[in-house]
Amino acid sequence: MVKVKVWDGFIRGYHWLQVILLFALWYCADNDEMEWHFVFGYALLALWITRFIWGFIGSDTAKFSYFIKSPMALIDYLKDKNKFDRVKFGHNPAGACMVVLFLALIITQLFSGLSASDDILSEGPLAQYFSAETVSFMTWLHSVNFDVLLGAIALHIIAIIAYKLKKQPLVKAMFTGAAEYKLVSSIVQPKMLNGWLAWVLYAAIAGAIWWQFGHENLGYLLY
Incomplete structure (x- = not known):
């Protein structure tokens, strides 16, 4: 068995x-801690x-070009009876689809939340730019999309x-960054970059988003 570095520090x-x-977003929304809900939402954005x-x-x-393949590649992978024995660094076609699904669901959740309103106390910073009908739709979408997101998490x-x-x-690999493979000496291993570059980014x-949107919520919590 050979250990191969497959996940950089940022991805993990x-x-x-x-x-x-x-989890924090769900907990805060469920307990009417909406100021914290917005702060955590900006962090997730x-x-x-x-x-x-x-x-x-x-x-x-981590690159989309590395792991996102055609729908046919996914079908072939699911049909492959030996798929668990294939050497694949990083996401396989099924995992790639899950990544895309999560990214789509989360940005939908974030954008709808930024555009939603409860018509009482809480209103997303983008709601002011939309009509009442659009805000109402975004509020509905924010609720429904979360249920879909929970289903995707369960599937994951x-x-x-x-x-x-x-x-x-x-x-284990998502904690350590490395995974064990058989007979991979002849296969080109993935190039890893320093995850700190992404954390600086x-x-x-985060600073730009909080300066634009989150300073009021954070200021309310601190004072």
């Missing part, structure tokens, strides 16, 4: 920070934007369990 941190922020940019300039396994967990049963510990994007 992004994955677990996203989990934490989604900055994280999403950074991941999107990293998908073009980051490590090989089921897939992780399935791979674990096939002796592929995906969760994240800090800059």
Whole structure:
């Protein structure tokens, strides 16, 4: 068995920070802590934007061009009876589809939340730019999309369990950054970049978003 570095520090941190922020967002909304809900939402928006940019300039396994394939590639992968034995660094075609799905659902959740209103106390900073009908639709979408997101999370967990049963510990690799493979010496290994580059970018994007949108929410919480 050979250990291969497949996830850089940003991708690993992004994955677990996203989990934490989604839980925090749900908890705050469920307990009417809307100021914190917005603060965590801005943090997640900055994280999403950074991941999107990293998908073009980051490590090989983080790049969209590396793991996003055609629908036919997904079908062929699902039909392949030996798919669990194939050597594939990073996301396989099924995992790639899950990444795209999560990115789409999360940006939908973020944008709809920024444009939503409860008509009482809380209103997203973008709601002022839309008609009452559009804001009402965004508020509905924010609720419905979250249920879809929960379904996608459940599907993701089921897939992780399935791979674990096939002796592929995906969760461990997302902690350590490395995974073990058989006979990979002749295969070109993915190029890794320093994840700190992405975290610096994240800090800059988060600062810009909080300066534009979040300073009032954060100021309310601090004072």
